[in-house]
Amino acid sequence: MRIKILSICILFLSFGVFAQKKSKTLVTINNQKTSVADFKRIYEKNLDAVDNEEAKDVTKNLELYINYKLKVEEAYQLKLDTLPSYKREIETYKNQLSAPYLQDTTFIADLVKDIYYRTKNQIKAKHILIRLPRDATPKDTLKAYAKINAIRDRILAGENFEKVAKETSEDGSAKDDPATGRKGNGGNLGYFSAFNMVAPFEDAAYNTKIGKTSKPFRTQFGYHIVKVDDIKPSKGEVEAAHILVLDTTNNGKNKIDKIYDELIISKDFSGLAQKYSEDRGSKSRGGKLGKFGAGRMVKPFEDAAFGLQNEGSFSKPFKTRFGWHIVKLLKKHPIKPFNELENDLRTKIKRSSRMQISKTAVINKLKAQYNIVENEVSKKILNRKNINGIPKDSLQQTLFTINNKKITQEEFVKYTRNRRNKPVFLLFDEFKNEEILKYYKENLVNTEPEYANTLNEYEDGLLLFELMQQKIWNKSSKDTLGLKSYFTKNSKAYKTADLKEIKGEVMNDYQNYLEKEWIADLRKKATIKVSKKQLKKLIKFYANK
Secondary structure, eight states: OHHHHHHHHHHTOOOGGGOOTTSOEEEEETTEEEEHHHHHHHHHHHHTTOOSTGGGOHHHHHHHHHHHHHHHHHHHHTTGGGOHHHHHHHHHHHHHHHGGGGSOHHHHHHHHHHHHHHHHEEEEEEEEEEEOOTTOOHHHHHHHHHHHHHHHHHHHTTOOHHHHHHHHOOOGGGSOBTTTTBOOOTTEEEEEOTTSSOHHHHHHHHTSOBTOBOOOEEETTEEEEEEEEEEEEOOOEEEEEEEEEOOOSHHHHHHHHHHHHHHHHHOOHHHHHHHHOOOHHHHTTTTEEEEEOTTSSOHHHHHHHHHOOSTTOBOOOEEETTEEEEEEEEEEEOOOOHHHHHHHHHHHHHHSTHHHHHHHHHHHHHHHHSOEEEOTTGGGGGGOTTGGGSOGGGOOSEEEEETTEEEEHHHHHHHHTTOTTSOHHHHHHHHHHHHHHHHHHHTHHHHOHHHHHHHHHHHHHHHHHHHHIIIIIHHHHHOHHHHHHHHHHTGGGSSOSOGGGGHHHHHHHHHHHHHHHHHHHHHHHSOEEEOHHHHHHHHHHHHOO
């Protein structure tokens, strides 16, 4: 029923805010004017939803529009727009409706193309990391930045990247481990492509030329520098299965060799995986690992899987740090053309951290567009140790303004209360960005006609739904005497004298009766003026079309 009411509102969408000022008035309902241009727009929108001449009648459509406007007006008079349930639902809908406006569409379109290139071409790189917590102070950040710059200077001066990585990188896998005898990878990451690394790292790698070392950049882990060794066309993804023996010694080698000999004879890879594999995660599935691309598996495993040419073929035994494996190629998934992958890539981007980059791009545009002024005197509260202990009366100064909107110290302190795990200076930046977006969303009704119209129809639709519940649906279901009386008076219209047999049909008719009575009452109390001259012109206009 709610969907039905909202559809009615779509048909009778109000265009008051953006109406053409020069258009003549067609109808005035309790001093609220609807222009000819507004009604034409509404009427023509209705035409797409009807398929018979009677429903296209201009006069009937005008009468329906008047009824609709009278109902909505009564809903506002009854203050149904102040109900907590209504406010919650409208706020939820606003967030959903405004979401597309908070995305930089140009940025996303360009990013989809970049991601497709990165999907088609895999990159080989190594890096050095200096760790830094997300809530690092400016002092700690500057110290880490100076450290990574000094490391980069050593490499630019000619020192070997892998050697420097083993000495300085705070990525544990880069260093040798004397205790276990494990050799560090010197920062080598092997080949990877889109979505294998965090977005800032991926961006830096693909924007660095082969043989060059990037400038320092920051991710959630800290500061990095990256050196690109190679870039080549991606082999896409593969589906594979494996048999694993965890013992990395010669005993494990002997065991995997026996399994391999048995495999050569039986060809039953799935059965042998279920019988012998020590990978608990894939054993019950016959060793199936699912689909993966470059950078998802350790290098020896990846090389073996992608080295198989024919689907159904399997490798000789090989060793990784996990143990001894035999891998079988189940299916190859080459990179699809852009037009086939575009929607999938767009979906992945929207689910990834890159959407935060899009949001940041929107915020930066808004910062350039708006007049944002910070009050340096008021900002001194950021230096107070116990900011949440400041009395409310002492937090009424303006912290900053966005155009003419004032944001007080009190609003910021409220924002910090459940976010005490971050430094105040970071919270201030986050709060300011959120307020900029909030200001933008609040003003969408003034800047985006489509948004304003859609929101208006939804607001009126919810109000009309609540009003119909109170005036018609609840009354018809609870008023058993009224229903019986209506049935008795109209018994000739029904085939049976037993109300129970056709209660649903009778209730529907009773609701229609109640609605007609209600509308008649609304019309008696209302002042409605229709311009006969303009109505005749409209009828003639559509008759000649």
